[in-house]
Amino acid sequence: MRIKCHFNLSRLPAVYYTGEQISGTLALTVKKKPIALKGITISLCGTSNVSWHEPAAHAVLQVEHNDSTLAQAEPPAGIDYTAQKVHIEQFQKLSGALILQPGWTDLGNFEFTLPNKLPGSCSLPLGSISYALLVKLERVSKPEKIYQQKLCIRKHIEFFELNAGHCESAALRLSLHRSVFVPGQRIIYRLQAKEPARIFQSQTRLCQCISYASQQPVAKINQVVRVLIASTEPTDALRLPRLAPLMSQQLEEPIQISYYLETLSNCSDPLKIPLYVGSVAPLVVDQQLACTDFTRAGCYVNLGLTEIEPMFYSMRQLLPINNYSQETNALGLPQKLKLLQLQKKQSYVHLAIRHFYKSLFP
Structure with missing residues (x-):
């Protein structure tokens, strides 16, 4: 060119x-x-x-033949x-x-x-x-x-309240301590029977619903529901995919995205709780782990830097892990890992790298 x-x-x-x-x-x-x-x-x-x-309802199944004249068939x-x-x-x-x-x-x-x-x-x-x-x-x-x-x-969608959610029927109750999330966070639910002696079988599913609206040749809605993850436990944590698209806010758009938690059981009608997926969610802090930095879990991290920003900021300022939300229970370091790290002796190479990192990135 x-x-x-x-x-x-x-x-x-x-x-x-x-x-x-x-x-x-x-x-x-x-x-x-x-x-x-x-x-x-x-x-x-x-x-x-x-x-x-x-495909049209009256479409006839076409059989392929070894005839080159059919190559230009409709x-x-x-x-x-x-x-x-x-x-x-x-x-x-x-x-x-x-x-x-x-x-x-x-x-x-x-x-x-x-x-x-x-x-x-x-x-x-x-x-x-x-x-x-x-x-x-x-x-x-x-x-x-x-x-x-x-x-x-x-899309910048910011929530300021946790908005606990619940849904119940005559036999079961489904509850969430929060209904506001960002991609990558865990959705912790609890399913309880109203009668303690009742034995039931259930499946709780995290669903993504996408509605496509056409304009030509006629107006029509095509709704596609996808199950992202499911569990048969009465209490469990379902993780929202980190690359999941955010929910839609404007009505009458060609593409509408929504999320909900649904429970199917053998003793109750389906239970459904709508979920709100944005880019900024309220903080959730565990008092036992509130002082640790490695327990922070974020969502979208904008790695783009402007030209006027200094190049000598610390690594945490350049690549913030927790720009928007925090869920301390999600990435807490297990106690077993701590014990293993205490048992191992640090090599001289490890100590030198650690000193170099602290000197350049305080």
């Missing part, structure tokens, strides 16, 4: 939270001959796309449901008409602000939510040239 586009973002990797600013500089490199342009623009685009195929009968929604589309003019000379050309700075109501990036089986920076070069007597820089946008 004769023209190359260089995106120099102020944060690497390109991970941003809603409400933050996306800024950086742009440059072009040209090889061989000068190129005349009408103008250069950069835009921030975010869209939701939904697509799935449903595809199986069915309906393709699609939808697209533009969440954000902002433009910024970088340059008017100019002639790019061979070599490196700086185009200046750009800056965009992410609204708080944007949904987060996600890639799902039947749809996706994606964001990107697009640079458009309007060439003279030639088609436009477009360059793309993909972005990862995290």
Whole structure:
């Protein structure tokens, strides 16, 4: 290619939270001959796309034959449901008409602000939510040239209360000490029989429900329920996947994501408690382990650093483990490990590395 586009973002990797600013500089490199342009623009685009195929009810099973004339046969009968929604589309003019000379050309700075109501990036089986920076070069007597820089946008959903949840029937009671979580945390539940002598069999499931809404050819909802993890114990801890997408907050979106805890048993109707999955959750501190640092469990950690941040911060400040939430029971160091560490003698190499780490990263 004769023209190359260089995106120099102020944060690497390109991970941003809603409400933050996306800024950086742009440059072009040209090889061989000068190129005349009408103008250069950069835009921030975010869209939701939904697509799935449903076979027609009257579709006949087609049998393949060794006949080359059937290669151009019509595809199986069915309906393709699609939808697209533009969440954000902002433009910024970088340059008017100019002639790019061979070599490196700086185009200046750009800056965009992410609204708080944007949904987060996600890639799902039947749809996706994606964001990107697009640079458009309007060439003279030639088609436009477009360059793309993909972005990862995290939704900032903050909760301030634990919101204990419970659901009961005539025979059983399902309870949670909290219903607000972040990806990676444990969901501790308790299932009790109202009659102590009752013997029952049950299965408690952590479910993810994703609803896809189509616009073409007709409006239709396709709801997909996935069981993330299940347990047959009356009291257990189910861990929410660390890469699970956050819940949806806005209504009437093409993609709606929700979570709930469901219990199926042989003596009661299904019990269901909705769960709220965000990026910031209230602290849960165990008094016995409150002073230890290794018991902290976080959720999303933004590894991107701005250019103005010093490079001589301690390792804990550069890579914070607990930016948003804390669950001290999740990552507590077992007592057996402590005993094993006490029995082992530290080598001189280990002591030297420890001294080096304390000297450079106090």
